[in-house]
Amino acid sequence: MPTTCEIHLAQLLDTLVPMHLQLDTDGLITHVGPTLAKLRPGVALGGMSVFDLFDIQRPSNIGTMAALRTQAGAKLHLRFRSPPCTALKGVLSPFGDRVILNLSFGISVQDGIRDYALTASDFAPTDMTVEMLYLFEAKSAAMDASRRLNARLQGAKIAAEEQAFTDTLTGLKNRRAMDHVLARLTESRAAFALLHLDLDFFKQINDTMGHAAGDRVLQKVARIMVELTRQQDTVVRYGGDEFVLILAGPTDKQVLQSVAERLIARLEQPILIDGQPCAVSASIGIVRSVDYDRPDPIQMLSDADAALYVSKRGGRAQLHFHGAE
Template sequence: MTCNDTLARLLARLCPMHIVVDDTGVIRRAGPTLQKLRPDHPMPGQRFLDLFELTRPRRTCRFDDLLASGESKLNVTFRTAPHTALKGHIVPLPGCAVIDLSFGISLIDAVRDYALSSADFAPTSLATELLYLVEAKSAVMGEYGQLSRRLQAARVSAEEQAFTDTLTGLKNRRAMDHVLARKAGGGIPYSVMHIDLDFFKQVNDTLGHAAGDHVLQQVARILVEETRHEDTVARVGGDEFVIVFDDLTDRPRLRRIGQRLIDRLQQPMQFRGRPCAISASIGIAPSVEQPLSTPAGLLRLADLALYDAKHAGRSTLCFAAPRSGTRTACPPGAEVDETQGGCPPG
């Protein structure tokens, strides 16, 4: 190995961003890291001032003027994109000059733009220390990001559990209260339907609580199937359910929905080969018919209408009468006077 080869290896190791330029300004050798910045265009053979624009010292157009200026500090910028700015020192030697370049404060941007690592810098360079700090910061931020995502997922899960009935998957009483609270002053009409299961206690007493849980899950499925995505279906008690219908106050439509629910729920549900027979009583209160009622008050009116339906014989729905506060029960098959909100006498 010749002395020149040894010197070249030494420069590549200790100054991986060096350039050896002859006295005519032509690059004869470039360090491995510097060449990595322009991998498709070998630097040896190019003129230094064709590759770089001098910003310090200024007003220097020829390489021999640069050497004659006696200036040792350089600021240069690549003439082609990306226009990375570099700082450097030039050391004139007989027949050539060695220029050692660095990124300065733009090191982090350069590492990102050129995918550099600590192996691209001299072992004693402060750049390696900074890169270690950046890598450590990235690792910490990565861990922090994962922790933050886990905490966010846990928070969402906890909120969902707090607002979800675990047995049926429906909203719970707390969630329904939040939905009704948002209705106050919202300006969008809505209706509240209160549903109570008839004969549910007999199912629990005769077939056990497993059968009762099965019935509640089937009821939840039917309620979801008979309502829209924008409606809120909640289990608010052992065998009590509430549906909040968004922007739906039309009595005929509400009555049809309620009657479908009654028809479906009175069909026996099979549990381990044995029928579970229940029915449903329903109370309904549209907001437009109770303009002075709060959401909680409307729920109370639907609850009172539900008890009237119970007293009328079960498997029945009842509307809260407009304004007056009295209710009229609607037995199955009865013709309803929709304008008066009740069933005809007799």
């Protein structure tokens, strides 16, 4: 029979530390706090050995009451032996010949609360557990909102950048994009060739068939140039009917010549707009980075333009390398 004093002690501890256990000299459980009792529903914990209920994981080798008593005031790591094998933190204090062991969920509190369907009234009002759960939920909700905002802003940024580097009519890169590509190539001293291409007879199409037809010719021309170049090349709409192709990698003159000839041949195949054939051709000026000691984008573009001028003057549908005239 528990004495009045023992009953008072149990009431006191149930209020202040509802997840405590009282152990006798043999390590048998004599009293269970109300919240701790909820963690093993349907199990009579009274009379059970604390060592059968818990695996004391740290410090190791605590298998007897004598060993356990030496840990008074120290932090214990325990785990239920039967599922759910929730991990708990503990601290103990001797009380006469008995031991009071108080337990808490520690950082795994969320899982603990969920597994055992505990409520705020299962914790002492001074216990910070419920505040911690509150904070966790509040922070998660705020982080969630931030994450979604970041994702939206990131999407908007990518879309804006895409727009800023793209020629809206043809979907090719614009001059801004070209400046970036050329700066990167010259900074990394990569070998590349620059083809400056100008459509021949395009003005006549605009004049006779209208600007809408002209725009569609430009779109088809753009597609042809993309088809005839590789993934690593860059096709730029440089101005009205002028294009710049930046071909990365080896810059063998014969290869470049055949690429340019192929381009001219493909562009000379009549393009059908509303069933009407539109005949265009192209003049091309070519420069190669390997022909410069210190390749400079502005100089190269200007030289390519000069070579293009030679092609035009020579009677259209021609290609010229800079410095070859």
